[in-house]
Amino acid sequence: MLEIHNQILSILFASRDPVSIAELQEVFPEREATEIREAMEVLREDFNQMQAAVELRQVAGGFRITTLPEHHETIREYLKNKPSAKLTMAALETLAVVAYKQPITIPEISEIRGVKGSSTIKTLLEKKLIETRGRKKTAGRPMQYATTREFLIHFGLNDLSELPTLKELEEILSQDDDESLEPPEEDQDIDDAS
């Protein structure tokens, strides 16, 4: 038998949103509401006594595990250092165009993407994924951009020739979908998209 405290705790941990007593009642229909409320209260006290990193707080709509405010600076520091190339779709597209068409000017990028706007260029420059690479010898001598060494390192490439070609990608994409994923059983019945 699983203890209800632990079951609730696992839900609190895995949930994206605050967890309400009403929601928990749906999960545990055989339990009384008071029982659930008591278990939550016990958990809260446990947290407040034992832990000095997180607490169980009552926020809009329910309960939620949150880290204590005194640790927030530490957490921010951690998140800041974490290397990541999380890019927006727009930035990814711009980076892709630069990678495959370098050196390239901003008007040329806009032309290819069919979208104006150079804010993504700034982001990519800041992330050191692209850099300026001389000026194009045409009217106005516009600045050209190319990918950096950091770009290669980040994507685990030795040189640009290791980028897959469009032809190679098309070969992979043209393969029939082979249902590499086992369809979840009776999938059609469950069309909940959260």
Added chain:
Amino acid sequence: MLEIHNQILSILFASRDPVSIAELQEVFPEREATEIREAMEVLREDFNQMQAAVELRQVAGGFRITTLPEHHETIREYLKNKPSAKLTMAALETLAVVAYKQPITIPEISEIRGVKGSSTIKTLLEKKLIETRGRKKTAGRPMQYATTREFLIHFGLNDLSELPTLKELEEILSQDDDESLEPPEEDQDIDDAS
């Protein structure tokens, strides 16, 4: 003064991804690596003793808090989400070949599996379980593939060395029963029960 244990714990709680010792060292530059490692070990023991809802695990070269498997159904009942799609046997076979033979080209994978078709490659790339890893220095310079960090997380591995060696796999085969695949803890339970 904030205790380093609690600071680390708060980071672990705030992060979805595994947190590595190296990352923590960047957050606490004034601390020795051994100090951080010790604190992590203390936390792990604490978790394993006290908690019965979540555990601290070593995954993909870092540490991560996850719920215990026995709470799976409860959590899903709460989250009301679709059961995650499982990989097909074809995809798992391909992954197994890549995991042991990386970096490897698509024709080499087909050779071992005795089946043509790179359709599973597409799914595995999309799920980020494999990625391109340079080109092979043979005629045509074909793309090579390798497993990713996501692969380690998906299968709950700390690193590839946690997989049995190919030789060990042969031995498992010769024993010719499924029990040998069970983790050793199971055996202990059975012993205790008898």
Added chain:
Amino acid sequence: MDSNLSREQRRAREKVTGQKPMVFPAPVRTEQPDVQGLNIRLEIFEGPLDLLLHLIRTQELDIYDIPIAQVTDQYLGFLEVMKDLNINIAGEFLVMAAQLILIKSRMLLPPDPSEEDDEDFIDPRAELVDRLLEYEKFKNAADLLYERETVELGVHARGWEEFADDEKEIVDVNVFDLVRAFHGIVERYKEKVVIEVDHEPATIEEKMEELRRLVALKREFYFSMFFESRISKFHIVLTFFALLELVRMEEVRLYQKGVFEDIRIKAC
């Protein structure tokens, strides 16, 4: 969020959340060999090696001394059943069938008297055995991954991230994302060109400019892509003239594999 799950939905979920593997070929394999009846689910075989291993292992045959005649007959019988059931037999199965027949016939040949003793003798089955043993290791690794996946899918990470990044941000990108993004742009561009061709009056010069851009993007494409959407004959002719002009100026080259094959357009 739907909080009103039907009973069916709950049941479906319970079924899928079960701890033990369900849709899994291995248990089928542990059943008693049923080669006579051959009523094994066909899709469970990932390829000819998988099928062969199944025949060998379920009948507890010695893999180092495969009774090749018996196994070949069973293998071919299996393909027959597949054919009768109108199941499309992948080419690899047929290639293996041919190999098995070849090995079987070699086994029937008397040993070459010029070969002094057994040491020079190469068993015709040797290569196949090696392949099977090699494949079996990975098959076993795949089973292992399956079990790990089953456990890991039941494990949940923190659902909520404090200080999470913008929703706009997508996950870490890799090389595959990069090439796919570029591919997407090229496809989009192609569509745009086709639409423009369709709706706007154009001169040969404009058409040439479009083609130049397309060639710069794609390096190579097929003339047929201009027929992909509703398009007037006039524009096809115009495009064709523009192409010829580019060929004349040695900016592009045209290729054709055969008389009726599609024309490939490539940058010079």
